[in-house]
Amino acid sequence: MKFLWTLAAKNLFRNRLRSIVSIIAIAISVMVVVFARGLVTGFIDSTFSLYIKYDTGHIKVVNQEYRQKERLFSLNYPVDGFNGEGLTSMIKKLEGVEGIEMAVPRIKFGAMASTDDDLITMLGWGVDPAKESKFTGIEKQLVEGRMIRPGEKEILLGKGLLKKLNRQVGDKVTILYNTSFNSFKGATLRIAGVIESGMPLLNDTIFYLPLDIAQELLIMPDQATEVLLVTPNAKEAAAFYPGVKELFTAEGAEERYSVEPWNKANSVLEYMQVAIRIYDVIYVFLVLLASIVVINTMVMIVKERTREIGMMTALGLQSRDILKLFIMEGTVMGITGSLLGAVLGGIVTRVLSVNGFDYSAIVSGMGDEFLMNPIIYPTFSVTHMIYGFLLGVIVTAVTCIIPARRAARLEPSEALREF
Amino acid sequence: MALLELKGVEKIYQQGKIEVPALRGIDLIVEKGEFTTIFGPSGSGKTTLLNMIGCLDKPTKGEIYFDGQELGDLSKKELALIRRHNIGFIFQSYNLIPVLSAYENVEFAIRLTDGRTESEMRKKVLDILEAVGLAGLEDRRPNELSGGQKQRVAIARALVKEPKLVLADEPTANLDSKTSDEVLEIMVRMNQQLGTTFIFSTHDPQVMEYAGRLIEIRDGKVSREKKGEDIRVHH
Numbered sequence: 001m002k003f004l005w006t007l008a009a010k011n012l013f014r015n016r017l018r019s020i021v022s023i024i025a026i027a028i029s030v031m032v033v034v035f036a037r038g039l040v041t042g043f044i045d046s047t048f049s050l051y052i053k054y055d056t057g058h059i060k061v062v063n064q065e066y067r068q069k070e071r072l073f074s075l076n077y078p079v080d081g082f083n084g085e086g087l088t089s090m091i092k093k094l095e096g097v098e099g100i101e102m103a104v105p106r107i108k109f110g111a112m113a114s115t116d117d118d119l120i121t122m123l124g125w126g127v128d129p130a131k132e133s134k135f136t137g138i139e140k141q142l143v144e145g146r147m148i149r150p151g152e153k154e155i156l157l158g159k160g161l162l163k164k165l166n167r168q169v170g171d172k173v174t175i176l177y178n179t180s181f182n183s184f185k186g187a188t189l190r191i192a193g194v195i196e197s198g199m200p201l202l203n204d205t206i207f208y209l210p211l212d213i214a215q216e217l218l219i220m221p222d223q224a225t226e227v228l229l230v231t232p233n234a235k236e237a238a239a240f241y242p243g244v245k246e247l248f249t250a251e252g253a254e255e256r257y258s259v260e261p262w263n264k265a266n267s268v269l270e271y272m273q274v275a276i277r278i279y280d281v282i283y284v285f286l287v288l289l290a291s292i293v294v295i296n297t298m299v300m301i302v303k304e305r306t307r308e309i310g311m312m313t314a315l316g317l318q319s320r321d322i323l324k325l326f327i328m329e330g331t332v333m334g335i336t337g338s339l340l341g342a343v344l345g346g347i348v349t350r351v352l353s354v355n356g357f358d359y360s361a362i363v364s365g366m367g368d369e370f371l372m373n374p375i376i377y378p379t380f381s382v383t384h385m386i387y388g389f390l391l392g393v394i395v396t397a398v399t400c401i402i403p404a405r406r407a408a409r410l411e412p413s414e415a416l417r418e419f
Numbered sequence: 420m421a422l423l424e425l426k427g428v429e430k431i432y433q434q435g436k437i438e439v440p441a442l443r444g445i446d447l448i449v450e451k452g453e454f455t456t457i458f459g460p461s462g463s464g465k466t467t468l469l470n471m472i473g474c475l476d477k478p479t480k481g482e483i484y485f486d487g488q489e490l491g492d493l494s495k496k497e498l499a500l501i502r503r504h505n506i507g508f509i510f511q512s513y514n515l516i517p518v519l520s521a522y523e524n525v526e527f528a529i530r531l532t533d534g535r536t537e538s539e540m541r542k543k544v545l546d547i548l549e550a551v552g553l554a555g556l557e558d559r560r561p562n563e564l565s566g567g568q569k570q571r572v573a574i575a576r577a578l579v580k581e582p583k584l585v586l587a588d589e590p591t592a593n594l595d596s597k598t599s600d601e602v603l604e605i606m607v608r609m610n611q612q613l614g615t616t617f618i619f620s621t622h623d624p625q626v627m628e629y630a631g632r633l634i635e636i637r638d639g640k641v642s643r644e645k646k647g648e649d650i651r652v653h654h
Contacts, residue, residue, distance in 0.1 A: 307512070
């Protein structure tokens with residue numbers, strides 16, 4: 001068997017240009033697969049991370065009714081604790097569940113502010129400043145001023161919103177909102193700081209204010225619209241989810257509250273998980289496309305070497321040996337091309353994983369519906385290189401069966417007559 | 420016992436709806452150690468007959484016995500195993516593998532057979548290459564060898580596994596007369612030294628001079644047969 005491998009490898013040097021073209025085709029496709037996988041993983045990981053931070057947490061707790069009407073930011077269906085005992089007590093109990101590092105409460109509500117000639121629509125997020133900083137790292141995005149403090153009537157907002165409001169740090173701004181009793185009110189708050197994230201939602205739409213101030217203004221004592229539970233990491237969230245559910249059952253609150261892990265709490269994330277599987281199929285087709293070049297090469301090789309196949313059959317090689325020999329020859333091309341492609345793909349991904357891809361022009365035009373980082377860093381991973389390599393080798397080897405079968409089916413006496 | 424026995428062998432090729440008879444009832448016995456030449460004009464059926472004898476093709480009708488075994492009922496795999504262990508082939512156009520050296524081309528044939536150690540195989544290959552006069556040229560590739568040298572490699576490849584039968588189809592057709600003589604002398608020497616049975620096809624009178632037995636084929640039938648001194652007298 002070893003000598004057949006040696007022969008297969010040596011045969012690559014018969015028509016170097018043709019072999020090189022085939023190898024390059026495989027190398028390019030594998031390189032694209034490795035890079036695309038890194039890019040998609042980088043994009044999805046970063047998007048998942050954003051959704052976890054700003055929407056779902058690792059486990060999201062909201063009122064069942066609120067879940068149905070989440071887009072309306074209704075304040076009538078709050079998270080107000082188990083059996084009406086209040087949010088603070090509920091958070092304490094949730095943080096006592098194994099694996100739950102932190103319970104982050106938020107009140108999300110719609111608000112407006114007027115400038116000289118415009119009415120600006122905004123989203124207010126009442127947050128616990130310490131927990132929010134720890135969970136989302138929002139404080140690190142400060143470009144001016146400071147983080148908001150509990151008990152202070154102040155806000156933190158994005159650079160874009162600050163510009164729209166035509167204000168500066170330290171200025172006051174009057175915001176208009178509906179309370180939980182649906183009465184239309186206004187409040188004047190001081191701008192404590194400005195953040196810059198590049199994301200339209202944070203930059204142009206949201207302003208943060210301390211949770212206690214939001215509760216006071218919106219008349220939501222010891223309440224929130226959502227509580228996000230934080231586990232050590234997203235992958236482990238599912239393991240701690242049953243413990244959380246048990247608590248809600250024990251407290252008789254499983255019907256009142258919707259408790260969902262991050263990957264179920266937002267449909268965008270569910271679609272993206274489907275997208276990962278679709279991409280895997282696309283990768284196979286990509287390599288399959290490149291292997292057409294190899295099939296073409298192999299068909300030509302079989303045609304050219306018909307007499308040689310006849311000779312080898314005459315020497316006693318069986319049809320299955322001929323089949324193996326040609327599959328081996330294609331596989332050697334597949335191995336060489338895939339190895340080259342995996343290494344090149346790895347290098348390109350590694351370089352771009354440091355510098356990133358600037359998507360800010362696209363992101364700025366996307367609106368605040370979709371959370372996406374303006375700079376995507378492809379994920380460099382040896383697993384992606386191994387995946388690309390194996391995909392290249394397997395697809396090439398399998399597709400080579402077609403021309404190899406043709407060679408194996410040749411009748412020796414007819415093959416020897418071929419000129 | 421005869422090495423080869425053909426009884427009423429016929430071969431008909433189907434070309435579309437037309438039947439083309441290539442062999443029309445060949446009866447032939449070849450004894451072990453014979454040096455037989457099959458001659459005849461182009462299209463007479465020489466190559467077809469060699470293909471039948473060499474287990475490369477099956478007759479449409481008739482029986483072929485190789486070393487006492489009837490070939491008609493054997494599967495493709497069984498025929499391949501007979502070729503692998505018992506039959507060596509020499510072709511007009513050498514059919515060497517261009518990416519392999521002379522040594523590797525010969526080694527290719529012996530590697531297909533079982534039961535030999537690496538060192539035994541190496542010794543066999545080197546010995547046979549020396550026997551055909553190619554000592555020192557083992558590492559040369561076919562494109563670095565002359566026509567005669569290439570055919571010597573092909574002879575070495577055919578003989579290295581010590582087959583019972585060597586079939587040569589027009590082995591000197593691509594060689595000049597001097598080189599043809601050299602190649603034929605090697606084959607005669609191998610026939611005498613190893614006792615290997617040789618059957619080769621040709622229409623070259625020079626080749627016939629070396630034959631121990633001449634069989635003429637015309638229109639798919641044995642038309643004449645000569646042995647020993649008769650051959651020399653008539654040519």
